[in-house]
Amino acid sequence: MTLSRRVGTLLGKEKLVISIDLKPALSHEQLHQRLIRDFKQTRHLKNYLHELLPRLLVDVFVYLCGIDGDKPVNSITTQERGRMVDLLKDFRTTITRMGSLDEAIVTAGGVSIKEIDPRTMMSKLVSGLFFAGEVMDIDAETGGYNLQAAFSTGYVAGEAAAEYVGG
Ligand SMILES: Cc1cc2nc3c(=O)[nH]c(=O)nc-3n(C[C@H](O)[C@H](O)[C@H](O)COP(=O)(O)OP(=O)(O)OC[C@H]3O[C@@H](n4cnc5c(N)ncnc54)[C@H](O)[C@@H]3O)c2cc1C
DSSP, X not given: OTTHHHHHHHTTTSOEEEEEOSOTTSOHHHHHHHHHHHTTSOXXXXXXXXXXXXXXXXXXXXXXXTOOTTXXXXXXXXXXXXXXXXXXXXXXXXXXXXXXXXXXXXXXXXXXXXXXXXXXXXXXXXXXXXXOGXXXXXXXXXXXXXXXXXXXXXXXXXXXXXXXXXX
């Protein structure tokens, strides 16, 4: 989500490939050791991966590794384990488009803040017209900043509008 704004500006200009570290808490070597330990079992690779990865990623991961998903993990070769570790630490995917507006967390764009007085949130172009929140051309990283912007600008706009109407 944090990257999506950047992606939006770059899409269409160049091919976008992101690399995801699916196991950031473990180094390459630690991951090897973990798999060696886990691969003492007789479970099928696909079943084992459900422990390691989000459910929807399992089939894709098996396909990209080029290992039979029904293979018991205790028969996975050193070379195959190496391919798994590489993919877990450097999972690459090409981004082709943004999600739909229905899935958006925040919209970028709107009324330019150059046209708004920040002391009252009133339009500099139309007297008595006040703005707050996402209708303005402001957006921030997710983490509460957008809500805070909506609350703060709403508070200022509300007070100023009441004063404006009250005379
Ligand atoms: C799934 C999701 C998760 C989010 N998570 C976070 C988060 O964790 N942290 C964060 O900071 N921000 C988050 N946001 C963004 C944040 O919710 C918005 O930035 C914020 O709610 C914007 O407030 P707003 O009042 O400007 O607009 P809105 O909350 O969209 O309010 C606009 C209101 O106007 C109404 N309306 C629209 N048209 C009309 C009309 N013609 N007449 C009357 N009423 C109308 C709508 O029904 C709506 O109730 C998230 C957004 C989504 C969608």
